[in-house]
Amino acid sequence: MMDAEKLGAVVRAERxxxxxRQVELAAASGVGVRFLAELEAGKPTAQIGKALAVLAALGCQVEIVRPGSAEAI
Incomplete structure (x- = not known):
């Protein structure tokens, strides 16, 4: 299961x-440098829309697997 700290670590490692640099990724994803730094630090209240924008800018994909299903949506 992914939590805020793990998500932040993935973002930082991929960046x-x-x-x-943080400033480059922030500009590419349309977020502020402060937001990106907090996301990478594992801030649990980071806005999901902005977090998804950062992941998209990195070329990452998010998959959700529903309980009882092997298929990701």
Whole structure:
């Protein structure tokens, strides 16, 4: 199960793997640098829409698997 800290760690690791600075990823995803820093730090109240924008800018995909289903939506 993903939690805010794990999500932040994934974002930070992928950003670094792509050689991006926080300011560059923030600009590419339309969020502020402060938001991105808080997201990477695992802030549990980060806005979902902005978090999804950051993930999309990184080329990441989010999958949700419903209980009792093997298919992601």
């Amino acid at each position: 670094k793997a792509q050689g991006l």
